[in-house]
Amino acid sequence: MLEVKDLHVSYGGIRALRGVNIEVPDGKIVTLIGANGAGKSTMLRTISGLVKAEKGSIVYNGKEILGMPINKILELGIAMVPEGRRVFTNLSVLENLKIGAYLRKDKAEIQKDIEWVYELFPRLQERSWQMAGTLSGGEQQMLAVGRALMSRPKLMMMDEPSLGLAPLVVKGIFEIIREINRQGVTVLLIEQNANMALKTADLAYVLETGEITLQGTGAELLTNEAVKRAYLGE
């Protein structure tokens, strides 16, 4: 269980988060929706340790992780699929997966997990020797997800996985998110594609200019009038 309490983050003179509280229970898919600049990415970047907070706390399974170095947070089981995929274009597909397991030493298990990722994304196996830069956008997103899975995360955070992808590909990505979740990985997802995100999520939060304004189950927010007006375009 991840609990974020009263989180305040500023950077570049902007108060990006102003006392945010969210909970991500184990085994669930939780989504954070909101407009551009609402602070969604800041949220994930703070949890992963990339961004320092001003005040507040982030407790993961009873441990305060705020202020921990990035690699320690990853070791606790929190991995991130960054916005814009950010695969290592100068590394092969296989190397991208291997680097996802950078902190792990168990070679045999790493090999098994590579097979597992190839099962989830057969396309990656076909292209394992290709440079990641030659993959299509959708394939790169698969690779970014596969790479994050290689650290054997208990909680996977995804920053806008649907960004810039064709609708059919987006559908595939969301199916994979559900599949990964079925296999026991908790998912914290941020999305501008609110419709897809809410349909997939067990729990949802709406973030507006650094504050949580609404929360509920995915189904509840899908029918919420304010959400419909602001994010679903109805």
Add this chain to the structure above:
Amino acid sequence: MDKTILPYIISGISVGGQYALIAIGYTMVYGILRLINFAHGDVFMVSGLLMVYLAAALPLTVAIPLVIILTVLLGFTIERVAYRPLRTAPRMSVMISAIGVSYLLQNLALYITGGLNKNYPQIPWISDRVTVLGMETSRVTIITPFLTIILVVLLVLLINHTKIGMAMRAVSLNFETSQLMGIRINSVISATFIIGTFLAAVGSMLFFTNYPGVVPTSGAMPGLKAFVAAVFGGIGSIPGAVIGAFIIGICESLIKGLDTILIVNGTITEQIGLATFSDAFTFVLLIIILVFKPTGLFGEKTTDKV
């Protein structure tokens, strides 16, 4: 004809190998930090001075490894003290810091040596004269290109087939994503400086053996040449830097001998001082590359998608 040109080509290949060992340090640091490490040539000079002082006090079997270790330590410390605190600063600040380190090293050397030429010790065996293909030269001239190639091959293997090499390639592409993989970028950057200065230390031993001595500005010219070699090959590319260094070394050496070659050839009848232009050639080359192919022979294609 051949007998006239051959010695220049052989000595050019040797000088090229020495430039290559320095150029790798420039190109690797640029690849990861996008920083032109202006202090690199001076580290090379300090390595030469260390050898002068240590060889005077210790047997060479101790002095040689000690010089390499101390040079590596110097490179590591420079990164720690002068570049790491500026990690999030604009790139220009780091570059200015590098220039500062360069002058600091030169002035320290000036203070310690009093600006006098320090005779470089004779390293037995590699300083010996040998006859190859009917020409007499020192053994180091023959060894340098082979040693360079061996070190480069080892380096390329390290970068392409080890975990730290993979991490280096990842960090060179993107700091933040590398951190998300659990890579500690500071360790990777330190490793890069260690490798770069190690090669420069080896290069300095090969280089100074062929020269009478070391002065505080001894690092400037070879450093600049190696830098041009790195740019010529495409900065960030290791094979590029090596090929660039060999080309520059050979061309320079041929220009140095151009008078003699032309006289033997019958084109001119007396020395006309073309050798003077050997340094100028390198820098003209730099300008030409920057104007016509700024990415060099094997430079990274900028594939940044927006």
